[in-house]
Amino acid sequence: MNNIVRKNILKVKPYVPGKPIEDVQREFGLKRVIKLASNENCLGPSPKALAAVKKGMASINRYPDASSFYLKKKLSRELGVSEDMIILGNGSDEVIVVAIRTFLNEGEKVIIARPTFLIYEIASQISNTEMQFVPLTKDFKYDLKAMRDAICPNTKMVFIANPDNPTGTYVTKKDLEAFIEGVPRDVIIFLDEAYFEFANYGFKDYPNGMDYLDRPNIIVSRSFSKAYGLAGLRVGYGVANPELVAYMERVRDPFNINLLAQVGALAALDDKAFLNKTLKFTAKEKEVLYKAFDRMELKYITSATNFILVDVKKDCKAVFNELLKRGIIVRDMKAWGLDTYIRVTVGTAEENKMFLKALKEIL
């Protein structure tokens, strides 16, 4: 039956998600397990979102609004763009998939940094898209000049994670603007801003993708999974000029956004207190982690997100496993080719202490 499947599907390397807490509890017989593996918001979901979900529950026998009318309207006001410039996704992952399915003919090319967020590669492979990978610079930053030079007549899209995952670095306003100027207008720049809120808090030369939407070839994506604390609900969005959005809307599944996700995200946008608390807390705890890494003489990358990439100077899979035994889930960077690195999400003050204590024991 192996001739029944599309050949390119056989080449897809499935995405390996962060281990769920319940899995580790089951496998190791542990009661308390802390997860610092998926860059979730350790302070929980926005309380306003929770209240809205509770109120919306009674209607889950009804289909969600296929147009996400109220959520789009609210986002439109928040972002200062018209409603026809917004497309909702089942997480911003889905916006990436929809963009590829809308614009990439088989055999056309996308440009992807290496290492970076893995979904660009997986989604491209599924669509049988040619991929060209451009290594990060030695200090783990996007090499925009090399990415520009990689563009050829066959190139249709370039992915820029800003800030980047798993490194936590970002492209500056100046560098992004020079890059945008240099890219032909029929090549789409996909600007993935899943960690926008964290980078926008205190990094003055971090650019806001919304400022470039007068260009015909820019798609910006953002997420409710990180700073807004709604990873479990699956809501993200893309913003682009109305023509690109109208094309993508033809590819989007009509009921892709869950009814509770719509009401939860809508309320979360109103919960500025929770967002500010999250941003302030994350910045503070990053400093705690940096200082501890300094004392342990571990190299890390200053992060514009809610996670930190750190060189543990040992086989990262072994360190990952030792942490797991102690009920702490992080991400080993083997799949990204960074053999001595782990990525750790900023947790609560108590979780970060537990992580640091365990790490010291292990190293």
Add this chain to the structure above:
Amino acid sequence: MNNIVRKNILKVKPYVPGKPIEDVQREFGLKRVIKLASNENCLGPSPKALAAVKKGMASINRYPDASSFYLKKKLSRELGVSEDMIILGNGSDEVIVVAIRTFLNEGEKVIIARPTFLIYEIASQISNTEMQFVPLTKDFKYDLKAMRDAICPNTKMVFIANPDNPTGTYVTKKDLEAFIEGVPRDVIIFLDEAYFEFANYGFKDYPNGMDYLDRPNIIVSRSFSKAYGLAGLRVGYGVANPELVAYMERVRDPFNINLLAQVGALAALDDKAFLNKTLKFTAKEKEVLYKAFDRMELKYITSATNFILVDVKKDCKAVFNELLKRGIIVRDMKAWGLDTYIRVTVGTAEENKMFLKALKEIL
């Protein structure tokens, strides 16, 4: 910029969903609006599912389990198939999309009845798949003989909605088995059983797709959106042999099933009381509607689902609009080419009465 989009995307006719209650309230300034347009469960969501969602809410800052471990385990027991034969979808719509993306090379062919559920055509068009349409018989049934005859060496998949939407008819056990025998083993039969529970209640010659999974080329899909009353949560699933499922798993978005959808669907499977109440009630109210249509001398199709296709003998768009003004949303069948037909979902006893009263006024 029109050369930026894939040519086939320009041919996609977007899916037009049933009008949401809130839209009609806004547009017509109505307080009470009843929706009999999307084949939702009028008795609400399963109470056990509601309780589970309420309990699960506190964790929505966490990503859902990408493997849907507990839900798959439970489904496996319920259906009597192994866990590696199950794939979860963001609604069974997504299972359809994933199947096409996994198996159909551009230019290969799918066979689709006409009229039938519109997503087969839309999803195929998005993937640039060739489509061959086979008209229903005069009594609105799938013409399996003609569909078998339409298979050519280039055919990869045949869609069978059983029961069918929007007609409510079904393919009998005997006819399905003859069809399966006649289809080459490298052509996938996609058996869409979104309304399985309704058809399986009292229609003795209705076949159960699970009985044919020893065949290498059958995918059965089902939904939590209809009999289980969870349309707002978006959960459906596909069942097939492990090899087909493993291929589709490579295409599925890792976090496609919302955290609350997983816990809600899990609990709904345990709520046999609610399911039985739904099936019994729906059967009873269908009789009420049939009798009223008989008295009004309107032709309708006996339905194995929770909706009825009825010939109102007038332009269906006009009747739809008149009902709308009275706060009643049904589906006009214009998009399906059935110009004098509407499709009405079985509502509560009170809703059905209001619908019938309004329909009499209008006709």
